[in-house]
Amino acid sequence: xxxxxxxxxxxxxxxxxxxxxxxLTHFRAAFSYWDRPPAPDLTQRRRHPRPVIVPARGHVxxxxxxxxxxxxxxxLREDQLGAWSLQFADLARRDVEHKAADLARHFHPHxxxxxxxxxxxxxxxxxxxxxxxxxxxxxxxxVRVKLDxxxxxxxxxxxxxxxxxxxxxxxxxxxxxxxxxxxxxxVALIDRLRLSPLAPAALRxxxxxxxxxxxxxxxxxxxxxxxxxxALLEEALRRSGRVGQPLEEHEAAExxxxxxxxxxxxxxxxxxxxxxxxxxxxxxxPAGRP
Numbered sequence: 001x002x003x004x005x006x007x008x009x010x011x012x013x014x015x016x017x018x019x020x021x022x023x024l025t026h027f028r029a030a031f032s033y034w035d036r037p038p039a040p041d042l043t044q045r046r047r048h049p050r051p052v053i054v055p056a057r058g059h060v061x062x063x064x065x066x067x068x069x070x071x072x073x074x075x076l077r078e079d080q081l082g083a084w085s086l087q088f089a090d091l092a093r094r095d096v097e098h099k100a101a102d103l104a105r106h107f108h109p110h111x112x113x114x115x116x117x118x119x120x121x122x123x124x125x126x127x128x129x130x131x132x133x134x135x136x137x138x139x140x141x142x143v144r145v146k147l148d149x150x151x152x153x154x155x156x157x158x159x160x161x162x163x164x165x166x167x168x169x170x171x172x173x174x175x176x177x178x179x180x181x182x183x184x185x186x187v188a189l190i191d192r193l194r195l196s197p198l199a200p201a202a203l204r205x206x207x208x209x210x211x212x213x214x215x216x217x218x219x220x221x222x223x224x225x226x227x228x229x230x231a232l233l234e235e236a237l238r239r240s241g242r243v244g245q246p247l248e249e250h251e252a253a254e255x256x257x258x259x260x261x262x263x264x265x266x267x268x269x270x271x272x273x274x275x276x277x278x279x280x281x282x283x284x285x286p287a288g289r290p
Contacts, residue, residue, distance in 0.1 A: 053065070056104055066143065067093055110147070
């Protein structure tokens with residue numbers, strides 16, 4: 001084999017070149033991270049750890065306001081936006097506190113919900129701008145208003161009392177409705193049974209309680225009315241002198257007229273009897289009456 005055909009030996013890397021190369025690779029990766037272009041339209045939302053405490057109307061009770069801040073900036077990376085938002089957080093909280101103090105003095109201690117709506121409406125009117133060392137951040141705050149604990153306890157008692165009263169009211173109305181429905185069904189049933197001559201006997205075989213009610217309050221009253229009508233008819237016949245004798249048509253008409261007169265006499269006698277006192281004497285007429 002000639003010297004021209006010989007393959008030159010490979011050059012060995014110097015000792016220690018491997019660790020240096022790996023270190024250079026890490027440096028390039030680190031610098032490439034910092035050289036990355038910023039993310040456009042980046043936003044972050046953070047809750048401020050300290051609530052805002054402002055007095056309510058009357059300066060006896062207070063509102064506890066929890067603040068959430070939404071940060072926005074152009075030209076910053078996420079980590080830069082987070083760092084700057086922490087620096088501006090207390091300034092944003094202070095601005096919210098000033099606005100809340102101005103509004104809260106017009107709201108009573110139990111109007112936390114109304115204050116929350118009004119304060120968020122005021123804060124939503126444009127984003128707040130914070131700038132430092134050439135870095136500009138925009139902030140949109142949102143709040144959640146909590147009641148004073150003493151006011152909350154009192155309102156809880158009031159609302160529980162109202163719930164109990166409303167529930168009792170609805171229960172009474174429902175009970176009346178059910179009673180009315182049941183009464184109407186009983187009326188229809190009793191009216192149908194009253195017209196049947198076999199109803200009392202059938203009820204005694206099926207429902208003794210209903211049979212007693214029908215006999216005592218319905219049939220007994222009807223029997224009493226029939227007996228009273230018979231007595232009045234007998235009185236009318238006695239007055240006409242035609243007891244036990246057949247009646248002609250004109251005589252029956254006269255008996256009916258007498259019966260009508262008797263009923264009218266009873267109707268007139270009833271109010272007169274109500275004016276008499278307990279020992280049968282007529283009560284004295286009121287002053288000014290003859």
